[in-house]
Amino acid sequence: MTARTCLTIVLAAGEGTRMRASRPKVLHTIAGKSLIGHVLAAVGEIGGAVAVVVGPAQGVVVRAADIALPAVEIFVQEERRGTAHAVLAARPALARGPSDVLVVFADTPLITARTLARLREALASGADIAVLGFRPADASGYGRLIVDPTGALVAIREEKDASPDERRIALCNAGLMALSGRTALAILDRIGDDNAKREFYLTDAVAIAAGMGLATRALETEEDEVRGVNTQAQLAEAEAALQRRLRAAAHEAGVVMFAPDTVHLCADTKFGRDVTVEPYVVFGPGVTIEDGAVIRSFSHLEGASVGPGARVGPFARLRPGARLDADVHIGNFVEIKEARFAAGAKANHLAYIGDASVGAAANIGAGTITCNYDGHDKHRTEIGDGAFIGSNSALVAPVKIGERAYIGSGSVITRDVPADALALGRARQSVKEGWAARLRALLGTGRKPP
Numbered sequence: 001m002t003a004r005t006c007l008t009i010v011l012a013a014g015e016g017t018r019m020r021a022s023r024p025k026v027l028h029t030i031a032g033k034s035l036i037g038h039v040l041a042a043v044g045e046i047g048g049a050v051a052v053v054v055g056p057a058q059g060v061v062v063r064a065a066d067i068a069l070p071a072v073e074i075f076v077q078e079e080r081r082g083t084a085h086a087v088l089a090a091r092p093a094l095a096r097g098p099s100d101v102l103v104v105f106a107d108t109p110l111i112t113a114r115t116l117a118r119l120r121e122a123l124a125s126g127a128d129i130a131v132l133g134f135r136p137a138d139a140s141g142y143g144r145l146i147v148d149p150t151g152a153l154v155a156i157r158e159e160k161d162a163s164p165d166e167r168r169i170a171l172c173n174a175g176l177m178a179l180s181g182r183t184a185l186a187i188l189d190r191i192g193d194d195n196a197k198r199e200f201y202l203t204d205a206v207a208i209a210a211g212m213g214l215a216t217r218a219l220e221t222e223e224d225e226v227r228g229v230n231t232q233a234q235l236a237e238a239e240a241a242l243q244r245r246l247r248a249a250a251h252e253a254g255v256v257m258f259a260p261d262t263v264h265l266c267a268d269t270k271f272g273r274d275v276t277v278e279p280y281v282v283f284g285p286g287v288t289i290e291d292g293a294v295i296r297s298f299s300h301l302e303g304a305s306v307g308p309g310a311r312v313g314p315f316a317r318l319r320p321g322a323r324l325d326a327d328v329h330i331g332n333f334v335e336i337k338e339a340r341f342a343a344g345a346k347a348n349h350l351a352y353i354g355d356a357s358v359g360a361a362a363n364i365g366a367g368t369i370t371c372n373y374d375g376h377d378k379h380r381t382e383i384g385d386g387a388f389i390g391s392n393s394a395l396v397a398p399v400k401i402g403e404r405a406y407i408g409s410g411s412v413i414t415r416d417v418p419a420d421a422l423a424l425g426r427a428r429q430s431v432k433e434g435w436a437a438r439l440r441a442l443l444g445t446g447r448k449p450p
């Protein structure tokens, strides 16, 4: 078989008014990634040329698309006049005559490359138009697939234009469509706007193709793969569906998660072997957990890497730039930002370590704080291998603590400490023998204590 070429047109020009948000709809995120980012990841897997249609003045969407999939071609739909009108904004790309044209919506983030490939297979096996159907629990808002008594797909009816009988049809339009490149433009150019919304509906392509005697085909898929996001509630439903998918993949990869419903993952969360994630853990974007690490309950991680055998939490917060090497222990109420912990280092309780490096096997006592910010600039703290930072110490950056040095508890350290030294930076304790007893004897006499 000679290779068929493919053009995928991603529609992202809609206004997303139903989101009631100032941010463009397709830049809302699920599992830490924008809706359009998810779609372009699936589209990128199938290869071929990719065109993204955006609205006017949507530079932010263009940038997001470029980052998600370099080499996309951008087209601007100057006026939002419907999905078919949006597809035709990419006319120059269509005119290049690809064998297959795929139209996908940037607001349908859970679509997989596998299903896009199925739509292309339908074209390869003779269909001129293939659409994707599904049976949602709640069909409201979706177009309905109209199938004639012989089982042939003859039309798609938008809900606003559907008769009460048609509204009872359970099989809905997922929005995605595959068109043979040979006939795509001829079909698209015949679509008009004679409907309830006075828009050029892509869905009309089916009735037009059927009328031209072309072969139409409907494929079916699961609701979770084609949930469209038009509202905040649907965004949350898509998030829930994606979380189920990501948790299943983590389980499949051997991650021990005994309360998976309470664990929030990101699309890019990476796990090694024999990792345990306890209940109620949130993974933000950019987290890698290596072999044998344990993430205990109520921890929040973002932009962090956790080395092999490390233990994090309960109640730990790893912010962007937290890098934990092998066997590091980070305990409760410890916050780490932009800091590297070398192998075996520990911060077991109540600490803030930011803009720092912590040497191998160093021990950070409870209540230690790196004072990294002077109100204007951030400064670094360097702690050598095997150093021991006594509890409740403030390390005022920029400052270096040498290897194996000791910092006395409660110190405020403002100058560098050499290796193997003891540094004390606190008021000397004084003791007054018998003072408390003398005070008690005077209480109630009106006389002042000594």
Ligand code: UD1
Pocket: 011, 012, 013, 014, 015, 053, 077, 079, 080, 081, 082, 083, 085, 086, 105, 106, 107, 108, 141, 142, 143, 144, 156, 158, 172, 173, 174, 175, 200, 201, 202, 203, 227, 228, 229, 230
């Ligand atoms: C669309 C389908 C509907 C289907 C549903 C599935 C049409 C006419 N209707 O309805 O049959 O059941 O998706 O989720 O196709 N867009 C543009 N320019 C426009 C209008 C829309 O780029 O002028 C883009 C939007 O950004 C969005 C996509 O096209 O990514 C779909 O538009 P939307 O308005 O959300 O269509 P639905 O009403 O959901």
Ligand code: CA
Pocket: 105, 107, 228, 229, 230
């Ligand atoms: Ca939609």
